[in-house]
Amino acid sequence: MKKATAIIAALGLLLSLAACAPAEHTRSFFAMDTYMELRAQAPEEVLARTEELIRSMESQLSVTLPGSDIYSLNETGSARVSDRTLALCRRALEICGETDGALDITVYPALRAWGFTTGSYRVPGPEELAALSPLVDYKSVALEGGTVTLPRGAMLDLGAVAKGAAGDAAAELLRQSGVKSGLVNLGGSVTCIGSKPDGSDWRVAVRDPVGQGYAAVLSVSDVSVVTSGGYERFFEEGGITYWHILDPKTLAPARSGLISVTVVGPDATRCDGLSTALFVMGAEKAAEFWRRSGDFEMLLITREGKIIITRALAERAEYRSGYGEELEVLSRD
Amino acid sequence: MTKTKAIIAVFAALLIISGLGALAVRSLPGGNVARVYVDGKQVREIPLDRDSETVIETAWGSNTITVTAGQLRVTEADCPDKVCIRTGILRGGVPIVCLPHRLTVTLGAGGDADAAVG
Numbered sequence: 001m002k003k004a005t006a007i008i009a010a011l012g013l014l015l016s017l018a019a020c021a022p023a024e025h026t027r028s029f030f031a032m033d034t035y036m037e038l039r040a041q042a043p044e045e046v047l048a049r050t051e052e053l054i055r056s057m058e059s060q061l062s063v064t065l066p067g068s069d070i071y072s073l074n075e076t077g078s079a080r081v082s083d084r085t086l087a088l089c090r091r092a093l094e095i096c097g098e099t100d101g102a103l104d105i106t107v108y109p110a111l112r113a114w115g116f117t118t119g120s121y122r123v124p125g126p127e128e129l130a131a132l133s134p135l136v137d138y139k140s141v142a143l144e145g146g147t148v149t150l151p152r153g154a155m156l157d158l159g160a161v162a163k164g165a166a167g168d169a170a171a172e173l174l175r176q177s178g179v180k181s182g183l184v185n186l187g188g189s190v191t192c193i194g195s196k197p198d199g200s201d202w203r204v205a206v207r208d209p210v211g212q213g214y215a216a217v218l219s220v221s222d223v224s225v226v227t228s229g230g231y232e233r234f235f236e237e238g239g240i241t242y243w244h245i246l247d248p249k250t251l252a253p254a255r256s257g258l259i260s261v262t263v264v265g266p267d268a269t270r271c272d273g274l275s276t277a278l279f280v281m282g283a284e285k286a287a288e289f290w291r292r293s294g295d296f297e298m299l300l301i302t303r304e305g306k307i308i309i310t311r312a313l314a315e316r317a318e319y320r321s322g323y324g325e326e327l328e329v330l331s332r333d
Numbered sequence: 334m335t336k337t338k339a340i341i342a343v344f345a346a347l348l349i350i351s352g353l354g355a356l357a358v359r360s361l362p363g364g365n366v367a368r369v370y371v372d373g374k375q376v377r378e379i380p381l382d383r384d385s386e387t388v389i390e391t392a393w394g395s396n397t398i399t400v401t402a403g404q405l406r407v408t409e410a411d412c413p414d415k416v417c418i419r420t421g422i423l424r425g426g427v428p429i430v431c432l433p434h435r436l437t438v439t440l441g442a443g444g445d446a447d448a449a450v451g
Contacts, residue, residue, distance in 0.1 A: 028370065028373065028375070029373065030428070030430070030437065034427075034428075035428045035437065035439040037448075039447075183447060183448055185448045188449065188450045188451055189450065190448045190450055196447070202447050202448070203445055203446045203447050203448075204446065204447065204448050204449070204450060205442055205444075205446035205448070205449040205450070206449070206450055206451050207365070207440075207449055207450065207451035209451065211403070212365055212381050212382070212403035212404075213365060213381075213382070214365075214444075214446065214449065215451075217445070217446055225448075225450050226450065227450040227451035229451045231424070232424070232427070232451075233427070260451055262450060262451065
């Protein structure tokens, strides 16, 4: 009888503990040209404030929205911007420098020439790209006081880091509001807060870049996961596929042998910028860059379907859809 | 004594049932699903690993969503602009949106994943 009482008491305790945790809420909305989903053990009001924060960032950072900091800058060549925009410009320029221009936030005029900004796709001729080439140089962006200045004709676009920055800001707000478990999914740029409510890792899937389903599932906690892929926005002409990730050196779609680059690390802004830069670099240079850096992990998928993954991440990865048969695990030494 | 045993048996049975339930959920086929939202609320989840045709009827209008060979598209709609149909195949990162019907179709994580990137 004693035993039974003890068991009932224990189960009762478990149930009451479960009831103590705040209920999980989900909020989804459309912003920054993508579908976003917030999921957290927090009151709905906290998620509403997080959505507001992301929308206010969009209204400052958008390259296409009249009145945004970046829009005004591109219109006039010089603009006083908000502290947040300025800080993000500075961080983005650091990543441009660190990756030796594999990420370049001034590539926008070329992106426009290819029609990726409007959806009216076309293949610009070599002369046209050559004429745009002097405009693309992140080193020409001047930050002075609260003012950003560009050379005549140059344009700035923070699209390669904006979703990451929004993920960082959203996660920070949620953490400040006491959230211990949550998932910020900004159209495929995911920031995990803590682990799942049951204490296990979040399971973040990396989409199969060529087929349906997943290439891999990563079990992670308290990190951001960001993927850049050549299949997200693209068009075909004359049997050739052209995608939106341009090589800032050639101003043509980056053909580095990679089709999907996933970066995992504590900072979503950096993961976002690096995923684009490593895509442009290709597998070999990306591996060198990773060995020098030490503050992120990565999963690369080549055009042939081979997976190249860093050791610490390999321990957290399961492969799907036939991936992982051809596998290279990178280690630091 | 028999009462004790009965109570333990009931709890043991509950534990086994919930365990089996969790296993059943975990062993769902991994892969993408499409999520259909109307006016910001999820109304349907459509698996992409089998062919299907789903008609979403709301106060704003009707959209027919078709899955063929793993590819989803809106095939019929009584909206004025037909942007949802012209968007074509649903791909990661780019949802299908029918503004007049407040309808959005987006790729979501299915199976045992909490989120999907790429």
